[in-house]
Amino acid sequence: MACIELIKKLSNAFGPSGCEREIAQMIKKEISDIAPDAYIDRMGNLIALMRFGDISASNRARIMISAHMDEVGFMINEVKEGGLLGFDTIGGISESVLAGRRVLIHGKNGFVDGIIASKAIHHKDKNERKKAVAVDKLYIDIGAVDADEARAYVEVGDFASFSSEFYEFGDGYIKGKALDDRIGCASLIEVMRSLYANAPSESIDVFCCFTVREEISLSGAKTAAFALRPDVAIVLESTAVADIAGVDASRRVADTAKGVAVSVMDRSTIYDKELIRLALDVAEAEGVKAQLKRYVSGGNDAGSIHKVCDGVRTLALSVPTRYLHSASCVAHIDDVCSQARLCELIVRNICEV
Amino acid sequence: MQLKDLIFELCAVPSVSGFEKRGTQRLLEILGDKLEFVAVDGVGNHIFRKCCGRQNAPKIMLDAHFDEIGMIVTDITEAGFLRVAPLGGIDAAIMQAADVIIYGKEPIRGVVCSTPPHLREDDELPEITALMIDTGLSKERASEIISIGSPVGFAPVYAELLGQRLVGKSFDDKACAACALFALINAPTSSLAGDVYVLLSCTEETSRLGGVTAGAFSLSPDYAMVIDVNLARVPDTKSFETVVLGKGPSISVSAATDVPLTRATQRLCEKKGIAHQMIAAPSSTGTNATSVNLTREGIPVVDIGLPLAYMHTYNELIDLNDCNTLCALISEFICSGEIAEQMRCLEG
Known part of the structure; x- marks a missing residue:
């Protein structure tokens, strides 16, 4: 096909x-x-x-x-002190499908890879483990060690999208x-x-x-x-x-x-x-x-x-x-x-x- | 081979906890011509070694667990959807619409079902056992490939971010395994302080006592280093129970490990100028170290950690600089005559 x-x-x-x-x-x-x-x-x-x-x-x-x-996608709304990025969603995205995902940011000098992250399960209490992490508790990590490094690649207002493999699977299904x-x-x-x-x-x-x-x-x-x-x-x-x-x-x-x-x-x-x-x-x-x-x-x-x-x-x-x-x-x-x-x-x- | 390539290749080997032997063939393809393969034992430990060639040399064991968190198929339901149970601590927050691989007769792709908003009754996440995996297959077709008990892992996709930070799945603990193997591959035989065994132990994520106890018992080393990942500091975590990415491997001081060997390793790093971070883990390290320590008559063990953020997700994050430093630390450790001597005196 x-x-x-x-x-x-x-x-x-x-x-x-x-x-x-x-x-x-x-x-x-x-x-x-x-x-x-x-x-x-x-x-x-x-x-x-x-x-x-x-x-x-x-x-x-x-x-x-x-x-x-x-x-649907994301917009960077904050470059945090430690180099992590705050973001908000563009279009209706459920909080439950965000944590852990790879994203691509269209930065000022080209695309930058990142991941949507929050603290590990080991640091979550019983209640936290039952809930999706709210967007304002999530952030995007691009590997920058501080805000200055992050700002060299990304600025507030930059757009981002999910980044995920496209593949065919099962009997005739596609995923992307x-x-x-x-x-x-x-x-x-x-x-x-x-x-x-x-x-x-x-x-x-x-x-x-x-x-x-x-x-x-x-x-x-x-x-x-x-x-x-x-x-x-x-x-x-x-x-x-x-x-x-x-x-x-x-x-x-x-x-x-x-x-x-x-x-x-x-x-x-x-x-x-x-x-x-x-x-x-x-x-x-x-x-x-x-x-x-x-x-x-x-x-x-x-x-x-x-x-x-x-x-x-x-x-x-x-x-x-x-x-x-x-x-x-x-x-x-x-x-x-x-x-x-x-x-x-x-x-x-x-x-x- | 570059360290980064070895990390990516090793971490992509399928080795869901309890199913480590599925990775044997691939493991040997990667390492077979680089190190002597000793055995894969009954429980699923893989053992590699390099001997120093001297008589009565001490036996040094480097342990890094080779299993990864995953799931196990518990039911094949209508339209080929799978029910699963967790193998290890899986965070429900990352599971909705996650990409997985089901290791049946052949590996096949799947996606974890995500309930659309119009059908959600509350904002609680389903427990892992309530999740379904979409195989895109009918029940009949799925049953030809998958059976109850087939392991399920996350899909391996690796990338390098800024500042040589690496992301992908199962760095816990195969990135550490890669560092131990890399250090040993590159250590000249003549420089080794003893015969060095790398124990790629199994089932750490599910039954800590299983794999490493058997491995350490049969190898019976004179002293050992357990290398596992350590939680990196991110927002909303406490500084005293986390380590900092990029500042080098951690050395845990713990009553549950051998304090003299720990301090000797610390002094070695100080002397050789190897970046490291000390962390207090009073009564437990949360790693294989305690089990190794309590094997046989007791095995002196030091617990080393590689800083890792977002543990137990399919996008764990590590710093390649930390990995390089960890390799340097391991090299010094296995080549240290001073530590070998100190451990020998202990026996006497």
Whole structure:
């Protein structure tokens, strides 16, 4: 599966919210053969327009497909006396997945390795051993012996991300730090390739948007949607699921390896019913594995896109992802393929709605 | 071979406590042509040596435990998720979504399940025995590779930070093992004060008395040095029970070890200008030293520590400068005729 290599490359790259430039350049290069006119807008979104059918037609449908480039991360907020660094999180990261993890800081002269740490278990009392360590009790150790040495490499306001191996494991699973939402980015690239290779005959403009700052406020998608005024938007995401042992089916949200998840409602959006119907019908007709997201949780770029201007009919197609917003997100590669395939098919059938 | 490379290679050898023999082959690949391999004994101790070539030379033992903390599979549940129990003191705070390797018929990757926030009932961390490991395999497929009792370790990923500080898993205590081996590999035979044995002891993390007692009993050294990591000072710890990274190895003064040998080692460092830190460990060192001391008729032992921060995590941190100094200390110790003489007089 060629797409695993692409996901690996994208997931390993550095791109916490506000620092998506490296990802944007990587994707721009990746799609340069099929979208040479792709551009980066003033917010940092990478946008590629693909036009199909009769270019002069007046009633051309405008479709926006978005996948966000940013990942959750950290910002250095203090250089402490002993050379340790205080930090805060960018995006929603549970305290329970922080202690002990490797991070990469984009320092003033380049990347600096560090670890998120606190005192060892030997120094914790009974109560401390039961709780996750609070962010303000954790720090990043880069090996500096004092504040002066630390300041030579890092300053307050520097961004950081998890640093963790990407690997394939089990039967078709992948694990990486930024599957949310580089798998969506990889899917969108796949969609672009498929549409390019086999152009739809309908008169449609497809705006492929690789957005910024989803993890903090769904920002990039908001301004991009305003600029592009789409009729319809499809959000390619990864969604947190708990299809793990001991969790009831009703609370799992969705299951990995059972297809792309179609959202009905989450904490920021009620999705367009006709688009949901189209997605499920097309999936069934074409044999693409799909499932409904079964729990009202999470949110994504749809939350801002559907409210832009006079409203945008919006659909979200998500890859069920375990341990989201940790250094070890886990997803099934077949679900990524289903996501890309279903998105492509919806574009081809969009004139039905 | 550089010391740093030896540390990284040795620390990546799989040796979850109680399963040290899984590392034998790799250990011999790394060390086989550098030191004489004596044996791997019944319990899982690995023994290497270099002899001085003189008759009736004293027998000196360097002990560093070779096991690492980990887990053991207790159940293979639905959809190939594993239940585990801890082998050694594992901090629940680092377990959510941690990367692990399960050593079944072949090593396979896994990730510790992390409960998403929408399903958390309180902010208490699950105990290790309540954790599940995601193998990405069906129960049937998992059962082909893994069985109840398979060991589980953290994934080895090593890096060098600023100031030659190293991070990765299992520096406790294989970084010390690497220093002992490195010192012995590089010590000329003629300079040795006796026949020197490196005991890479097993099961320190789980049953301290098991491994080292058997090893020390069978080797029956005239005197010994136990080398283990020592908790480094970080925020929210007490200065008198921690050591400082970068200031050299620690020497513990303890009623549970041999005080004359301890002081002799301290004087040796002072004389040779080897950086070291003294630490008071009144009635216990928390290391193998006490067990060695109480083996057979009693074995004089000195307890040496390598400063290490974030102990028992997969990103323990040590200072390569401390490792170099530790090697120098060990070299002087095994080559010290003065200490050998002092220990001989003791016997007489």
